[in-house]
Each structure stands twice: as structure tokens, then as C-alpha cells.
Amino acid sequence: MLGLSGFLAATLAFLLVWQYLKLRWLSRQYPPGPTPLPIIGGLWRLDFRMKQEMFTKIAKDYGNIFTLWVGHKPMVILNGYQAVKEAMYTHGEQLTGRPITPFVAATMKGRGILFASGHTWKQQRRFSMMTLRNLGLGKKSMEYQIQQEGQHLVESFVSEKGKPMDPTFFITCSVSNVISAVLFGHRFSYDDKTFQSLVQAIGFMFRFMPSPFRIAYDIFPRLMSYLPGPHQKAFGCLEFGHSKAKEEITNHKETRDPLDPQDFIDYYLDQIEKTKDDPNSTFDEDTLRQLIIDFFAAGTETSTTTLRWALLYMVAYPDVQEKLQKEIHTVLGPSHVICYEDRKKLPYSNAVLHEVQRYSNILLVGSFRECVEDINLLGYHIKKGTVVIPEVSSAMCDPEQWETPFQFNPNHFLDKDGHFFAREAYLPFSAGPRVCLGERIARTELFIFFTNIMRSFKIQLPEGVKHANTDPIYGGLVLLPRPYKICAVPY
Incomplete structure (x- = not known):
């Protein structure tokens, strides 16, 4: 007779075999992919590590549309520009949903923009786009704020007096202050401890999202809610972010002029008042707090x-730096206030910045989408509710779209006469209805910050350092450069 341990072992074996057969049967309804195993699904094919080229390698075996199972959940992956284009443009409206996992449900609760879907997402995105335009998106008013912050960034570099430094802290503060000016109507001192804590908390959330602990939470939410780990810190970081957002909202209630809104919070509080009697309204203070977190994240x-x-890259490719700075110094005077429109007079500088985004290709995993209705995608019937990942990073290094996809080459964005031209496969901000809401802000601040730095400083490696290591490390949802120091030597 079987003892208790034997009975439990037999039961477990039966459940595993039953789960395996069930997954094999279900997988027939989706595009081909790695064989799903009980509990882990197809994660074995990734060696349980996140790598930039992981999906491209799988695509070589199964084609540019394949299914990867995470536990018992299927995800349809699209690899290469043509597959991504088909999803983003042809089926963009049908792929506007976001998958609601247990962790997302417990933290975001369907609010905001990043992880919202349906009616909530449409209302919040429409309002946010309108408000950003009212605040000066694409106009001189918002650009002036970015220019001012760019000057603060240059001054912080000057304070280092050409000594070896890690620029991460200064850059992070400047970028975050652009968002702060839009949301709160003011910037923070780089030394503000609350500001630093807020940036660190949101940064931790960004890194936590693709981690094994987040995946484990989504598979075993009840169990993980009782266990210690980084997921508990993630909940704490989000709570801290909401508390600081609530403080800003409370201050705005006391000081704002309803007839003269100055920032995003002012406009949103007005919208809450306007729609308070509308049963279909999604505007409330809880959603506003989540929107603030979304914008920062x-x-x-x-x-x-x-x-x-x-x-x-400027120290790794000094010839590129030299050519770029020669163009900037020839075209722009030392007292000229750099604006986004100057990119048209600086084709090489513009091409370099575009190539930085293409070559660094920082997004490790494409944006998760969910089908809001049945679609036919690349010859396969994809059911409503299926998670689809258009792998944007694969389009940015697709050999069919780029002459030298695995080399840093600004000529990708220059014609034979040296004029800048855009490329369809350049998709750092995604595309379609869920294209990055802050794309214009990001483009403007990247150009103004980068060209201001390159006009003001020669970027060098510290004395004794002979080589710039451009191999990336994995920092959550993005590919990060390894920690480094540079010398920003003033001209």
C-alpha cells in the first residue's frame, strides 16, 4: 500500500501530467512557440534570464509571430519591423488594452494611463493630451522650462570642474524636474531629499516590474502577499509616491486660481469639478495620484x-563627438539659446541623437498589449483578451531595415548629401494609438539637454582609463550602461 508521502507524490505527478497535457492542447489555439511546461510555461526557453536578443533567437525557430507561455498564460510575441508594423498600425485600435495581472490590479487598480484600458484609458489620455497642449506642448512656454532646466544641468557639470564624475544624478534630477514643472508648476532643488526619495521610489518600481518576484506574485498572489521580498518594497514605494502626490494636490487646492490654471494638477482639479455629476466620469483624486506616478515612471x-x-557613446566614438561639436560650434554661437527648432540646422547632431536611441535600444521588452476584440494577425486568429507584445526593439535592429544594425552609425539617418531623414523602423516611443504620450516633451528635452552639454564641454575618459565599456546591463525594463565616469572639460 502507498503511504501518505507516496500518495502525495502520485497526486502531484498526476497534476503535473494533467497540466502539461492541458497546456499542449491549449497551445494548439495559438501561434507556435516553445513547448509550455507546468508551472513555468515556456520560460525555460529564456534560461530564466532577460536578454535583449532573447525573442529574436526564438523567432529564428518559430517565425516572427510566436507564443511564449508564462505559467499558464500565453503571450503572443511579434518580432521584426514588419510584424510590429502590422500590429501597431493595422490593428492598433484592437490592441489598446492592457493585461491586468494580480500585481497590476493590486497596485494601479485600473487607474491612470500606463496600465489602464477601455473607457478609463480613453478619457484620461484624451484629457492629458489636451492639457499638455494647453500647458504649451510644442510651444515656446514649455520649451522655455526645458531650456532653463538644461542650463541648470550645464551648471551642475561646470561645478565638477572637469574632474571625473558619474553624470547619472544630475541627468536624473534635470529630467525629473521637467516632469515636475509640468505636473506641479515648480522644480525642485537637486538637494531636496523628498524629491530624491520620490525619484528613487519610482525608479525602483520601474526596475521591479519585470523581476522574478513580480512574476511570482502574479502566479501566486495570495501566497506572495504574506511573504517578504522586493514585492513588499514595491508596494511601499508606490504608497510613498501616492503620499507625495497627495501633498502636492492638497497644496494646489489651497493656492490655485480656478480661472487661471498653471499646471497639470490645476487643470485636473478643474476637470474633477466639471464632471462631478457625470456618472461616466473617471476623474477623481485617486486617479490623479496614479497619473502623477505614471508621468514620472x-x-x-x-x-x-x-x-x-x-x-x-561620445567617449566611445570620439570621431563622432568631434564632428558633432564642430557642427554645433559652426552653426550656433556661444550665447545662442538652443531650441528644438535648431535640430533642422544641425542634421548631424540630430542624426547622432537618433542613432543613440536606435543603437542603445533601451527597452528590454515591448509594450504589453491586450486584444480588445478578436483579430487576424499575420495569418493567425488571435482571440480577445490575448496578451500581445509588439517587440519594438527588434524593429530597431532589423537587418532588413538598417544597413549596419549592430553598429553605431549616425549615417543611418543621413542621406548622401548629409541631410537628416526619418526612418519608419525608428520606434523608440512605440507607435499607434498607445504611442508615448510624452514623446514631444522627451524629444525636446533630449535634444536641448544633449546639444547644450556638447556645446559646453569636451567629454573625455578619466586619466588612465583607456576604454569605454558599452556592454549593457539589465536594469528592470531598460538596458542600462554600466556605471562609468567621464570628465566634462569646459571649452
């Missing part, structure tokens, strides 16, 4: 990381 890490890569 979406804007700070990506722009900061891009600028860090840009400076690292």
Missing part, C-alpha cells in the same frame, strides 16, 4: 538612460 527612467548612453 514613463518619463524619468527612459530619458535619463538615453542621455547616459549618449555621453558614453
Whole structure:
């Protein structure tokens, strides 16, 4: 007779075999992909590590549309520009949903923009776009704020007097202050401890999202809620962010002029008043707090990381730096206030910045989408509710779209006469209906910050350092440069 341990082992074996057969049966309804195993799904194919080239390698075996199972959940992955284009443009409206995992449900609760779907997402995105335009998006008023912050960034570099420094802190503060000016109507001192804590908390959330602990929470939410780990810190960081957002909202209630809104919070509080009797309204203070977190999360890490890569590439490719600075110094005078419109007079500088974004290709995983209705995608029937990942990073290094996809080459964005031209496969801000809401802000601050630094300083490696290591490390949802120091030597 079987003892208790034997019975439990037999039961476990039966459940595993039953789960395996169930997954094999379900997988017939989706595009092909790595064989899903009980509990782990197809994660074995990734060696349980996140790598930039991981999906491209799988695509070589299964094609540019394949299914990867995470536990018992299928995800349809699209690899290469043509597949991504099909999803983003042809089926963009059908792919505006966001998958609601247990962690997302417990933290974001369907509010905001980043992880919202349906009616909430449409209302919040429409209002946010309108408000950003009212605040000067694409106009001189918002650009002036970015120019002022760019000057603070240059001054912080000057204070280092050409000595070896890690530029991360200064860049992070400057980028975050652009968002602060939009949301709160004011900037923070770089030394403000609350400001630093807020940036650090949101940065931790950004890094936590693709971690094994977040995946474990989504698979075993009840169990993980009782266990210690980084997921508990993530809840604490989000609570801290909401508390600081609430303080700003309370201050705005006391000081704002309803007839003269000055920033995003002012406009949002007005909208709450206007729609308080509308049963279909999604405007309330809880959603406003989540929107503030969303803006910081979406804007700070990506722009900061891009600028860090840009400076690292300038020491890794000194010939590019020399040519870029020659163009800037020839075209722009030392007292000229750099504006976004200057990119048209600086084709090489503009091309370099675009190539920085293409080559660094910082987004490790494409934006998660969920089908809001059944679609036919690349010959496969994809059911409503299926998670689809258009792998934007694969489009940025697609050999069919780029002459030298795995080399840093600003000529990707220059014609034979040296004029700048855009490329369809350049998608750092995604595309379609869920294209990055702050794309114009990000483009403007990247250009103004980068060109101001390059006009003011020669970027060098510290004495004794002979080589700039451009191999990336994995920092959550983005690919980060390894920690480095540079010398910003004033001209």
C-alpha cells in the first residue's frame, strides 16, 4: 500500500501530467512557440534570464509571430519591423488594452494611463493630451522650462570642474524636474531629499516590474502577499509616491486660481469639478495620484538612460563627438539659446541623437498589449483578451531595415548629401494609438539637454582609463550602461 508521502507524490505527478497535457492542447489555439511546461510555461526557453536578443533567437525557430507561455498564460510575441508594423498600425485600435495581472490590479487598480484600458484609458489620455497642449506642448512656454532646466544641468557639470564624475544624478534630477514643472508648476532643488526619495521610489518600481518576484506574485498572489521580498518594497514605494502626490494636490487646492490654471494638477482639479455629476466620469483624486506616478515612471527612467548612453557613446566614438561639436560650434554661437527648432540646422547632431536611441535600444521588452476584440494577425486568429507584445526593439535592429544594425552609425539617418531623414523602423516611443504620450516633451528635452552639454564641454575618459565599456546591463525594463565616469572639460 502507498503511504501518505507516496500518495502525495502520485497526486502531484498526476497534476503535473494533467497540466502539461492541458497546456499542449491549449497551445494548439495559438501561434507556435516553445513547448509550455507546468508551472513555468515556456520560460525555460529564456534560461530564466532577460536578454535583449532573447525573442529574436526564438523567432529564428518559430517565425516572427510566436507564443511564449508564462505559467499558464500565453503571450503572443511579434518580432521584426514588419510584424510590429502590422500590429501597431493595422490593428492598433484592437490592441489598446492592457493585461491586468494580480500585481497590476493590486497596485494601479485600473487607474491612470500606463496600465489602464477601455473607457478609463480613453478619457484620461484624451484629457492629458489636451492639457499638455494647453500647458504649451510644442510651444515656446514649455520649451522655455526645458531650456532653463538644461542650463541648470550645464551648471551642475561646470561645478565638477572637469574632474571625473558619474553624470547619472544630475541627468536624473534635470529630467525629473521637467516632469515636475509640468505636473506641479515648480522644480525642485537637486538637494531636496523628498524629491530624491520620490525619484528613487519610482525608479525602483520601474526596475521591479519585470523581476522574478513580480512574476511570482502574479502566479501566486495570495501566497506572495504574506511573504517578504522586493514585492513588499514595491508596494511601499508606490504608497510613498501616492503620499507625495497627495501633498502636492492638497497644496494646489489651497493656492490655485480656478480661472487661471498653471499646471497639470490645476487643470485636473478643474476637470474633477466639471464632471462631478457625470456618472461616466473617471476623474477623481485617486486617479490623479496614479497619473502623477505614471508621468514620472514613463518619463524619468527612459530619458535619463538615453542621455547616459549618449555621453558614453561620445567617449566611445570620439570621431563622432568631434564632428558633432564642430557642427554645433559652426552653426550656433556661444550665447545662442538652443531650441528644438535648431535640430533642422544641425542634421548631424540630430542624426547622432537618433542613432543613440536606435543603437542603445533601451527597452528590454515591448509594450504589453491586450486584444480588445478578436483579430487576424499575420495569418493567425488571435482571440480577445490575448496578451500581445509588439517587440519594438527588434524593429530597431532589423537587418532588413538598417544597413549596419549592430553598429553605431549616425549615417543611418543621413542621406548622401548629409541631410537628416526619418526612418519608419525608428520606434523608440512605440507607435499607434498607445504611442508615448510624452514623446514631444522627451524629444525636446533630449535634444536641448544633449546639444547644450556638447556645446559646453569636451567629454573625455578619466586619466588612465583607456576604454569605454558599452556592454549593457539589465536594469528592470531598460538596458542600462554600466556605471562609468567621464570628465566634462569646459571649452
